[in-house]
Amino acid sequence: MLRRRTPLVTGPELDDRQLHRTLTELRPSQQMHGLGAGATRPLWTPAAELLRATGRDWDRRVHRIFVLAHTLPPVVTDRWVKDCPRDPDALVVRACARVAQVKEKTDWADVWDVYGDCRRAADAVPEDPTPWLAVLRLMYSCGSPPHAAVPVWTEAVNRDPWNRTAYHQMLRHLSPRGHGTLMQMIDFAERCTSQAPHGSPVALLPLAARVELVAYRTTHDTAGSFAADGHWYEPQAAVEATTALTKWFHADTPPHAEALADLNLLAFALTRMKRTEDATPVFRRIGRHMTAHPWDLAPDAARTFRYWQDRARD
Template sequence: MLRRRPALLIRPELDDHALHATLTALRPAQHLHGLGAGRMRPVWEPVAELLHSTGRDWDRRVHRISVLAGNLPAVVSERWVADRPGDGDALVLRACVQSGRARPEEQAAARRAEQACLRAAAACPEDPTPWLTLLDLMDASAVPVRDAVPVWTEAVGRAPGNRAAYHRLLRYLSPNGHGTVADMLDFAQQSAARAPHGSPLALLPVAARVELVAHRLTQTSLAALGAHSHWIEPGAAEEIDAALTRWFHTAAAPHAEAVTDLNILAFALTRARRPAQAVPVFRRLGRYMTPHPWSLLPEPERTFLYWRDRGADDR
């Protein structure tokens, strides 16, 4: 009898079940007249409860606020601030919403978003989230790297080793962002070298190599043709080995975006022709796939399933 394999789960909340439950509870509210009219509790209350329960877990707070801001109607955060003007969580969420919706050509909206970030930072002085939100706004506005780094420093000063902070600056420094290949690779190598054992920052050089391949694929036909050869270079093997030894095979507790990092690692191992070592990575992933970096390949979902199920069949 054929064994039915579980369907993929591709969602921004990743494996955060509490976040998924909050988003699910609020999505039907979008269709209510006035978004919450006639309800016994404010529409923003489930979000407030989720963020309150998150506490000072900055890693998970950054992830949850980013996902909420991108997947809830803007009116949720606006109503929350209107009902609770001094609530720091409300101000941080609204800043993230406004920054995500501001377009570089809309200078007035970008300025309002910047002020919202600074107001949120003042209301929550220990929270790195407003500074990372401001960094995203600067990224969208193509602010030079030299002006963005101090903002990033404010974030990591509050949450040293924060995974999201390092990956956001990595993208900023990438040639697809506002930096160069050399900037990006140097930052990734130095950051990984300084990271403690068990830190997901050990994966930064692998993530940088993904960015390098993505950049090469946008170049000339000849450069694109050889882009994936970067995975069979000696340097790639060393980076993957370090990620396995210093992060994947440690007893470190899962972080908020572990699913994203596991997808990067699984992708790298398959591209580097090391499928046997990818088996336990896919086993840990299970049903969770992220579009990036699989979208760099034709038929990303089919490719993910091929490698995942091949490992399951080999057991």
Template sequence: MDCTMSLLRTLMRTARMIRHTPRLADGLPIDDAVLLDAPDDRIGPALVAAALGEWRPAADLLAATRAAAEWENRDRYVMRLATFADARDEWLSAWLTQTPRDPDALVVRAELAVRRAWHSPARHERLREIGPLIDAAADSATSDPVPWRIALDHARGTHADHRAFEALWEQAVRRSSHHYGCHVAALRYLSAQWYGSHRECFDFAEQAAADALPGSLVQALPVRAAFAWLESGDTSSSVSQDRTDTATDLAIALSAGYPPGDPWPAEVRNLTAYVLVRRGRWQEALDQFRLIGPHATSFPWSRISSDPLGQFLDMRDGVRIEVASMTPLRTGLGEPTDH
């Protein structure tokens, strides 16, 4: 009898999947339309110019973000430019040669140096050597929080103690009290993987989210703390489970405040979808994939696969299958369900 019931349940699940999976593709871009870390309309031309060896568009873009105090955009663009320079840095070398004290060139140089040091077998030693580059970037633009975000990343790699971390954090929030990148860097330092604990990580994230401005991506910090907890494999604590679900609810609410397909919250939406999958909240995960649209991001998928875009697409398909398998065969008015 048990064997028969198990077979019936398997057949019913398969029938639901066959019936509903194609329909659940509505609102999801086809696989070929999904791009990984697609640049926005402002950084895109600067990257194209850099590929041709021209640095002035990047200089103009970063100068504009500094003049307008667009610190969130500035941080994102610095990271994108440094990532590109890691493979092709001739344009950055030319920029520094022409204007060696340009604060925008200096901050890209500092970000690039930290990235390269992190990937070095002698990471600790190399990170210690490049401290003066971060200092130069910070001194060249005293109101800019981005060098202090870089300094926080640097502190994590040099085994800075909590007192040193707190001094850097004070400098960062003095320049921009709600800067998302600085908060993310601090959260990483406080994670159990580095120099804190799961409780400390959640406490910091939840307090920052409570203090955040409406619509600020800082409200997504708790779901980043939840990701760190899930990634650690130590998922036995019911306290962390409850805090993870609360964090995910907050991230869902934040995501709902932005238009579908908006690139600005794309990474937060990708992360939220991943955490929802880990918590088995399939329908809500599918809702996030619809809001993501074509904007897949390397984080968090690169943490679980060397092919983040492929992982994103596979996860999206898997979520559709899970939702389909839970949907009654017949759901129309007056129609019987598969019960």
């Protein structure tokens, strides 16, 4: 008997239903073009209401703002700031939205005004790590070296010590695919994981570093690409997976905003290591929420994901 296929969910909002509803409100054509003829309330209202409800949950606020930053048209964020020039949420969202538009390998001289928006947002909400993470993303696009990025990352984690996004952004910066070296990336991942409290998603950082290593070898080293999968069979890889399972997956802690991204990361790693028994409960928790990364490293991402998802249901 054929099993009925349910469509995969791959949206950037992950399983955040409130964020999904907000994105749906922002989706009509008049919203996307910043027109809103006949609208009874400003176009930015759904985003403002969402962030007001988020409050000081910095982990979820960071996730929601960065998703909104890639979704809202510039005309909407500009209008929001024009209508509410002292609204901290408006200033932070516009700063992040402007950073999202900056292409990689951009010269600092061309984005100095974007940096200024980030600093104004930071001044408007001194306790919020989001503007500092926006600066960190801007520095990545401009090719800033790791030693320059560390103080900005420190500003973010001083405000939210174990913010998942902050650690993954810094790891990306330190990656050989970014602006660092293999040793810098691995040292950072191992050091942070050893210090992270039980239940923190930072426990998955070494696995994220291993994915970065495999991606780097696959795309930048023709000879190494043939042996890239061998990285998953190293003894240290097994230790990293076990640490992620015991310190995070099996920990009785509330799910964080990007838990599904970490579940996909863990599931991918376990399948590469052929640890089917460990991967099964991870896939059950994931359901049909597949993230593009790291499955984009597989020859056929959706097909590979469905194969392991089906095995988890058997």
